[in-house]
Structure formats: structure tokens, C-alpha cells
Amino acid sequence: MNIQHKDNGTKGAFYIEKDNVKKAELTYVWTGKTKIIIDHTEVDDSLRGEGIGEKLVRQAVDFAKEKDVSILPLCPFAKAIIDKNKELQDIL
Known part of the structure; x- marks a missing residue:
């Protein structure tokens, strides 16, 4: 599945569409x-x-690393994924 990304400079999203419907x-x-x-x-x-949710979180972490920014995971799901995976924690 192809993860798409949009960012308008204020907010953004990583998402997956299927049949033109946002599914994740x-x-x-x-x-x-x-x-x-x-x-x-x-x-x-x-x-x-x-594992789609985790893939989205990992994509966000990769984006943060690429842009050299940190992440504050207020979403409980994203926080749980980052907390479980030490290799993702360097962007906090």
C-alpha cells in the first residue's frame, strides 16, 4: 500500500487511500x-x-529525521509505538 503525504506548513498527514477513500x-x-x-x-x-498504523508512525518518524525536527506524540497509539521501539525514540 502506498502511503501518501501532505503538508501545508502548519499541519500535515500521512494517509492511505483505497478506491479514492481515505482508509488510514x-x-x-x-x-x-x-x-x-x-x-x-x-x-x-x-x-x-x-500493521498499517505502525507503518504510518514509522513514516512520520522518517519524515522528522529527514527534516531534522523532533516529535511530540500526543496520540496514544503513536506514543505506544514509539515507546515500544527504541530505534524510533531519538526523535523525541
């Missing part, structure tokens, strides 16, 4: 130029069990 999404907001806040992650029931 992780949203974030910029706080200044050095940090993003992950505020929501949602995966449609039809994709549950495929």
Missing part, C-alpha cells in the same frame, strides 16, 4: 520549525491487523 491516516501539526505534534492516528477496520 496519521495527522500532525507543526509547532514552530523544530517540532511536530502527532495528534491522531486512525485505521479503518478493513485494514486492521496489517
